Amino acid sequence: xxxxxxxxxxxxxxxxxxxxxxxxxxxxxxxxxxxxxxxxxxxxxxxxxxxxxxxxxxxxxxxxxxxxxxxxxxxxxxxxxxxxxxxxxxxxxxxxxxxxxxxxxxxxxxxxxxxxxxxxxxxxxxxxxxxxxxxxxxxxxxxxxxxxxxxxxxxxxxxxxxxxxxxxxxxxxxxxxxxxxxxxxxxxxxxxxxxxxxxxxxxxxxxxxxxxxxxxxxxxxxxxxxxxxxxxxxxxxxxxxxxxxxxxxxxxxxxxxxxxxxxxxxxx
Amino acid sequence: xxxxxxxxxxxxxxxxxxxxxxxxxxxxxxxxxxxxxxxxxxxxxxxxxxxxxxxxxxxxxxxxxxxxxxxxxxxxxxxxxxxxxxxxxxxxxxxxxxxxxxxxxxxxxxxxxxxxxxxxxxxxxxxxxxxxxxxxxxxxxxxxxxxxxxxxxxxxxxxxxxxxxxxxxxxxxxxxxxxxxxxxxxxxxxxxxxxxxxxxxxxxxxxxxxxxxxxxxxxxxxxxxxxxxxxxxxxxxxxxxxxxxxxxxxxxxxxxxxxxxxxxxxxx
Numbered sequence: 168x169x170x171x172x173x174x175x176x177x178x179x180x181x182x183x184x185x186x187x188x189x190x191x192x193x194x195x196x197x198x199x200x201x202x203x204x205x206x207x208x209x210x211x212x213x214x215x216x217x218x219x220x221x222x223x224x225x226x227x228x229x230x231x232x233x234x235x236x237x238x239x240x241x242x243x244x245x246x247x248x249x250x251x252x253x254x255x256x257x258x259x260x261x262x263x264x265x266x267x268x269x270x271x272x273x274x275x276x277x278x279x280x281x282x283x284x285x286x287x288x289x290x291x292x293x294x295x296x297x298x299x300x301x302x303x304x305x306x307x308x309x310x311x312x313x314x315x316x317x318x319x320x321x322x323x324x325x326x327x328x329x330x331x332x333x334x335x336x337x338x339x340x341x342x343x344x345x346x347x348x349x350x351x352x353x354x355x356x357x358x359x360x361x362x363x364x365x366x367x368x369x370x371x372x373x374x375x376x377x378x379x380x381x382x383x384x385x386x387x388x389x390x391x392x393x394x395x396x397x398x399x400x401x402x403x404x405x406x407x408x409x410x411x412x413x414x415x416x417x418x419x420x421x422x423x424x425x426x427x428x429x430x431x432x433x434x435x
Numbered sequence: 436x437x438x439x440x441x442x443x444x445x446x447x448x449x450x451x452x453x454x455x456x457x458x459x460x461x462x463x464x465x466x467x468x469x470x471x472x473x474x475x476x477x478x479x480x481x482x483x484x485x486x487x488x489x490x491x492x493x494x495x496x497x498x499x500x501x502x503x504x505x506x507x508x509x510x511x512x513x514x515x516x517x518x519x520x521x522x523x524x525x526x527x528x529x530x531x532x533x534x535x536x537x538x539x540x541x542x543x544x545x546x547x548x549x550x551x552x553x554x555x556x557x558x559x560x561x562x563x564x565x566x567x568x569x570x571x572x573x574x575x576x577x578x579x580x581x582x583x584x585x586x587x588x589x590x591x592x593x594x595x596x597x598x599x600x601x602x603x604x605x606x607x608x609x610x611x612x613x614x615x616x617x618x619x620x621x622x623x624x625x626x627x628x629x630x631x632x633x634x635x636x637x638x639x640x641x642x643x644x645x646x647x648x649x650x651x652x653x654x655x656x657x658x659x660x661x662x663x664x665x666x667x668x669x670x671x672x673x674x675x676x677x678x679x680x681x682x683x684x685x686x687x688x689x690x691x692x693x694x695x696x697x698x699x700x701x702x703x
Contacts, residue, residue: 339636340630340631340632340633340636341629341630343611343615343631343632344615344627344628344629344630344631347611347612347615347616347619347627348615348616348619348627351615351616351619359612359615359616360612361609361612362608362609362612363608363611363612363631363632363658364608364611364631364632364658365608365656365658368607368608368656388633388636390631390632390633390658
């Protein structure tokens with residue numbers, strides 16, 4: 168490796184190559200702009216069937232972009248040249264619900280019975296909101312999106328069960344309508360909000376104290392708007408305490424070849 | 436005419452024929468289900484240009500379904516066999532902003548310089564909300580929709596200016612999202628809401644006292660949702676005090692040949 172700092176990779180292939188070469192081990196927010204990033208979950212076939220069904224029954228928190236074939240580390244649909252064992256900046260390895268390691272590749276852990284799940288991420292719809300002229304408050308502030316555990320139970324499948332986690336972005340009453348319209352067009356990346364206003368009905372006591380991420384102010388002339396969040400499947404996986412699993416490390420997403428606008432749908 | 440009561444007309448052509456024959460002079464709510472009804476405004480060409488521009492600049496309260504040619508009383512696009520001089524149950528004739536008559540036809544008032552404006556009506560999107568399983572509170576209660584004057588000024592054109600009038604329907608925080616999604620598909624009949632929650636920001640002091648129509652209860656677990664309303668152009672017309680105009684009488688709409696689902700669009 169050169170002693171000079173690695174250049175910031177621009178294209179999806181650049182990002183993945185930099186991860187593969189060990190030259191990029193940090194967050195992926197803002198990398199390869201215009202391309203969809205994905206949450207990654209890798210499970211043995213023994214658990215993959217139930218987890219797949221869990222995602223299909225809970226599509227708002229777990230919108231599936233692709234499920235790989237057992238033992239084949241290639242997401243043929245969203246990035247045919249990629250390898251999910253090497254192309255994420257940093258992984259998290261789980262044993263019985265405990266994070267035991269954070270390697271930069273999982274080649275030595277790979278097995279013929281492992282299945283990868285690539286799950287849509289809100290980066291895509293946030294870009295669409297901003298293209299429409301709507302502010303994304305936490306991005307303006309340079310902080311992480313505020314996220315809250317709710318009292319809404321996901322539909323359980325096998326060992327996979329738990330509460331829905333939501334992200335929150337505040338909007339004026341007119342922009343609430345536009346935010347629903349814009350994000351409805353992206354069902355593969357969490358889609359439309361699950362709730363507007365009245366956080367107490369979700370079991371959220373204090374909007375100023377999120378369970379994950381950073382608080383953002385909500386004006387007197389604004390309503391909090393809540394979207395299903397990709398942290399839900401990670402929380403569910405943790406509490407299921409399966410013997411072995413791999414995920415991306417927080418903020419270190421898989422960058423796909425799919426353009427954000429290819430995930431735009433006319434069917435809300 | 437027979438002494439027996441007239442049968443309730445079922446098809447758009449039946450409704451219009453019954454109006455033309457003087458056999459139907461009442462409200463049109465519920466008639467010819469599945470077909471779009473329209474607000475009617477008739478103006479001399481001297482004012483029609485400004486009013487047309489007013490509608491185009493204020494499409495949410497004034498979504499134009501059709502504008503007739505001067506002197507030709509046929510809405511060729513939405514009901515080619517109809518005559519706008521006879522086919523509405525009851526008309527209202529205006530002189531200098533005052534209602535001076537409510538005839539059942541306007542044949543004797545027709546002139547070669549009159550232009551008809553047919554403006555979409557919320558009956559169409561209410562049917563879509565109910566098909567989606569969403570309650571339309573005032574319909575369940577058998578009352579008229581609650582409507583409010585707001586502090587939002589329409590974009591003025593010539594003598595046509597005034598405040599936006601909105602209709603209100605209450606929904607739970609999750610159903611707010613669905614109501615936006617459903618009505619976004621109907622831009623030609625007012626489309627998506629203009630505001631959710633926080634009525635004080637619209638200049639509405641008391642949600643329990645509408646300016647027009649009947650109040651409906653809004654639960655603690657609900658938000659009031661506001662749509663632009665077809666009463667807006669009538670209020671604007673009244674305050675413009677043009678020398679001569681004709682409209683439909685309240686609730687006595689023009690029934691078109693266009694099916695509600697033909698007004699459904701994929702472009703919100």
